[in-house]
Amino acid sequence: MLGPVLQLGLPFAAADPPEPGIYFVRQRRARRYLLRLDHEGRVRVTIPRGGSQREADLFARRHTDWIARQRERLVRVVLPAEERQALRARAALELPVRLGELAERHGLQVRRVSIRSQQTRWGSCGRDGHICLNWRLLLMPPPVRDYVLIHELMHLRRMDHSPVFWRLVGEACPGYAEARRWLRTHGPALR
Numbered sequence: 001m002l003g004p005v006l007q008l009g010l011p012f013a014a015a016d017p018p019e020p021g022i023y024f025v026r027q028r029r030a031r032r033y034l035l036r037l038d039h040e041g042r043v044r045v046t047i048p049r050g051g052s053q054r055e056a057d058l059f060a061r062r063h064t065d066w067i068a069r070q071r072e073r074l075v076r077v078v079l080p081a082e083e084r085q086a087l088r089a090r091a092a093l094e095l096p097v098r099l100g101e102l103a104e105r106h107g108l109q110v111r112r113v114s115i116r117s118q119q120t121r122w123g124s125c126g127r128d129g130h131i132c133l134n135w136r137l138l139l140m141p142p143p144v145r146d147y148v149l150i151h152e153l154m155h156l157r158r159m160d161h162s163p164v165f166w167r168l169v170g171e172a173c174p175g176y177a178e179a180r181r182w183l184r185t186h187g188p189a190l191r
Contacts, residue, residue: 006045009054009190016097021041021043022042022043022045022060023040023043023044023045024044024045024046024047024053024056024057025044025045025046025047025048026047026051027046027047027049028049029049029078030046030047030048030049030051031048031049032048032101033046033047033051033055033059035044035050035059035060035063035066035067037067037070037071037188038120038188043060043067045057045059045060055177063172073185086135087135087138087139088115088117088135088157090138091115091133091137091138092115092135094134094138095111095113095115095133095137095138095149096115097130098145098146098149099113099133099149099152099153102146102149102150102153103153104170106150106153107127108153108156108157109156110129110131110153110156111128111129111130112128112129112130112131113130113131113132113133114130114131114132114133115132115133115134115135116132116133116134116135117134117135117136118132118134121134121150122134122136122137122148122183122187123137123148123149123152124152125152125153125155125156125159127159129156131152131153133148133149133152136190137149139190140182140183140187140190141181141182143175143178144172144179144182144183146179147173147175147176147179147180148179148183150172150176151173152171153172154168154169154172161166
């Protein structure tokens with residue numbers, strides 16, 4: 001008769017389960033592991049092509065101090081429903097006008113503008129010239145808002161985030177790097 005069967009631990013199994021509030025997303029186009037905090041303070045770990053969840057977990061564990069600092073800085077902007085509706089209505093009036101001014105300044109034509117309540121994007125641009133903007137753009141400083149609008153407009157010239165695209169953004173919005181830093185620091189609280 002055989003004794004009890006023992007199951008050996010697998011060498012690639014994680015020693016501890018991932019911390020609560022951390023989730024993993026595999027991105028084929030990503031070149032490296034990335035950490036991002038979402039608007040609720042959860043940590044999104046991006047796994048690049050060829051990466052493993054084990055390595056992503058280890059990456060997140062190595063950056064626990066950074067995660068803690070980011071969570072401390074996260075202050076959510078909570079607006080009453082009536083104020084949100086009023087801001088969204090105001091955005092529907094003001095953002096298309098400002099987008100049109102910037103488009104004219106840069107010799108571009110926008111076919112359609114939509115105002116939405118996106119949770120992960122400030123804006124988007126379709127190949128057909130349809131630009132969608134997040135109403136929360138009204139909650140940020142005008143130079144940062146203009147950067148987002150210019151970013152979407154430059155997609156009418158270049159539908160990617162290549163160095164050529166960023167050169168176009170830099171020419172149209174010289175202070176874009178500072179605006180991007182503001183978005184990384186303060187943007188999650190607005191969502």
